[in-house]
Amino acid sequence: MTIDWVSIVGTIGACASVASFTPQAWKIIRERSTKGLSLAMFALTTLAFAAWTTFGVLKGEWTLVIPNAICLCFALFILGMIALPQRKTEEVAEAIDPVE
Template structure:
């Protein structure tokens, strides 16, 4: 594997991993206080553009991780925009064992 491929793979893994703790924290704590909806809107737009760029280039190494990141960021954005009671319902559906 080339150096560029290693760096790209590492970047993809770290990018995907960076959103997982935030999503899990929301599920565990059942709230999104302090999170910026605007930040997550921009993040989703950015990932959508990266996916488009990857499609235009035919580069799956760009498409796949950015698609996963878009799903995680969109999930977080949805939970930010939902009323608190709905956020709790979604979190409970994902992880019923962590009722706080």
């Protein structure tokens, strides 16, 4: 049996990419603020994940599509929260995680 190092490295990269957005999204929800986050950076990040997802679909490479589509969703959420007025950001965060 041989070890498929390419698949292992790809899986690690995919998991790390997806996991990297979770803490940022949760921090926005918990703190109800996007202060300090760059709209331009998340716009470019969203574009990058949209392009990688599209590339994966066109190539039929579902190992590219799935993690990049998940990251695209996170990036879109964060981008949307940054673009919203503070009051709306707080409302969305409250709807997701109500403060008791």
